[in-house]
Amino acid sequence: MSHNPEVLWAQRSDKVYLTVALPDAKDISVKCEPQGLFTFSALGPQGKLFEFSLELYGKVVPEYRKNVGLRNIIFSIQKEERSWWPRILKSEEKPAPYIKVDWNKWCDEDEEVNSETASDDESAFVDEDESSDDDGLLYLPDLEKARNK
DSSP: EEOOOOOEEEOOOOEEEEEEOOOOOEEEEEEOOOOOEEEEEEOOOOOOOOEEEBBBOOOOOOOOEEOSSSEEEEEEEEESOOOOOSSOOOOSSSOTTTTEOOOOTTTGGGGGGHHHHHOGGGGBBOOOOOOOTTTOOOOOOHHHHHHHO
16 A cells, blocks of 8 residues: 655746655655656655655656655756746645645745745755765754864
8 A cells, every 4th residue: 555745845937846755765766747747656664655646737847856865855847838837736626635835945926036046956956866865964063063062
């Protein structure tokens, strides 16, 4: 039996961000199709299968960027046309309960021009086949020095 991980989403006029909350994900499989079908599966803790499919509101570029961290996987998906989508899914029905807005990455249409460089940190992404084991870890040198005194 498969499970649905929590999926957080946010958008800019040119891309969509999907954050899949799945600690220690293994065997990650993703398919992103031009018409907007995004399919994800991975093994989570205790080898449980987690998977979902989203029919995104609009067409996308099939290539995507991902960043695999210890607690989640972040995807940056380029929209085919630059525009603001009224919702994440093509269907007008209420999204499944595991799909939520990512308020940490959210940007309103009228705020995008002012915050594009500040909030769109592309350095968080690595190439498709690379992953970083220390993503999500916080290192505070001053705190470390204080502890050693």
